[in-house]
Amino acid sequence: MSRELPRWIDIGVIPAANILLAFLVAGLVVLVAGENPLDALSVLLTGAFGYDEAIGYTLYYATNLVFTGLAVAVAFHAGLFNIGGEGQAYIGGLGAGLAALGLAGILPGWVVIPVAVAASGLFGAAWAFLPGWLQAHRGSHVVITTIMFNFLASALMVHLMVNVLIQPGQMSPESREIASIAWMPFVHEVLAGIGIRVARSPLNLSILWAAAACVFVWLLIYRSRWGYAIRTVGHNEAAAIYAGIDPKKVVVVTMCISGALAGFVGVNEILGVQHRLLLNFTAGYGFTGIAVALMGRAHPVGIVLASLLFGALYQGGTELDFEFDNITRDLVVVVQGLVILFSGALAYMMHPLALWLWRRWHREDMA
């Protein structure tokens, strides 16, 4: 059935229509809340791109979303639904923080930073390994286990921050500050070093790591033997077994890669911005990653575009708080959910309509 639609409709027009629908419904919500949707949109856009600093913030949010979006996407390719990005990012941040806190006094920065980056990936991978292993070898469903692991991660972090890692003599559950040699350099500082002045923002060099992750995922999924195995298992497990691929191994390895990617959120957040361990720094990026991956159709290029859109929404959303009495940045959460709904759950809704329109248009063409 889908053969009859040209590719540009399938990967261009339908996704765009789904996103348009999501925004239309969000516009209705704004109307119900008693504000003008077009005003809200213009505030969002100005807030996201209107000035130098805003662009930095947008890119900083997008960095996190690239990591979690890629994490969900890699799992998608193997037919796995990793809802655990949130927990993996949380534990990844713990890894980055522990490495940086522990090593920053002993080793130079150019050693500590790579070690901390590796630690965030390793911790994230470890947190995804168990759900993957349990799915492969014990038959427990990865969706349920990753949900449970999100809560376990959260409980573990609360326990560690409140009882173990808290800075002595302090009330709020935060660790001591990481020594500045282990900080991921800010983009505005790096650019100032070579004579370019940009506004201060939390944007840091993690964005380059995110770009590298995109390239890595593209190579892995579409240009490597491993990626072929992953996609084969995702499409047809029986065929994969027949082709000599071990699906159990693929499931476990894919979950580890996925978890590592989500774990890198810790690099951007802990090494790049917060410079200490604290609670709730993941702020829902793991769940937004699902929206990003669905919207970006699990392809790195799509994920970058979707991350930029959601990064802009996150940043523009903060502006809503200042400009309106009746709507807040929580509106962005609604948009996110609607995107998941229309481009994920209702992905097949537009298809028959598009097909019908396409055929109609063609018949007229021929007549």
Add this chain to the structure above:
Amino acid sequence: MSETWLLAVLTLDATVRVAAPLILAAMAGLFSERSGVIDIGLEGKMLAGAFAAAATAAVTGSAWLGLLAAVLVSSCLALLHGVACITYRGNQVVSGVAINVVVAGLTIVLGIAWFDQGGQTPALAHNARFAPIELPFADLLRGVPVIGGLYYELISGHNVLVYAALAAVPATWWVVFRTRFGLRLRAVGETPAAVDTAGISVEALRYRAVLITGALCGVAGAYLSTAQSAGFVRDMTAGKGYIALAALIFGKWRPVPAFLACLLFGFLDAVATRLQGVELPGIGQAPVALIQALPYALTVILLAGFIGKAIAPKAIGVPYVKER
């Protein structure tokens, strides 16, 4: 009556209060999942129900109208889940996640727009809430050793929704295992093709199951905002929908074991709350966060097949495509 005995009874009493919404949501999930539709969206439907109940009760002053609104709103979301999963054969997990995320945002946006209290609804007056019900003779029997205290503290003095939650368990069992609808419901979750061959509509059955789920989630939500507390606060479900889902799985998709799992998880929560800030001999500060995480850990261990085996309905998560 000794101190320890009273403490034990009070902890059990708290267990029932905490477990009530879990029981309602777990029974809700049972209908959907037994029919073959995964429901990650229990959390979102409960949250929407809690908001609808509190908002309606705040405006009308009636807890019962609030309950009605909660059931309606939650059922609408269930219908949306049905449209996505049954009619359009979308991914059921994605649909559930979408509902959770939309509701998480929407309740706050609408709460701020309508009530202007930072996402909360106004505190409910006494008669806009479900008040505790004193069962007959509770005061009279209070003096009777053991049984009297138990009756007074534990069995009497809950609100009507707690009793509804407790009644939902045998009701669910009866519907699922003793009625024609229940037989078909279980069949459609195992082998929908057989049900279809018998001339029964798979889609209609699943829609009905999903709607029951929605209604029960609405009651669970109303309990949170108009019985347990006096109003809605942002994210007030705080993972209860997922705990209920865990309890449902822990109870192997059966009403009575799921009910017991809810009680167990409620008990753990009640104990953790009681241990807040308590020094335990040998351990120091009680690890409250870790105790609260036990339900999740137990569910993972169960799913891994280390405490018996949880076998899901066979057709769960698979949209039914009629053969031509």
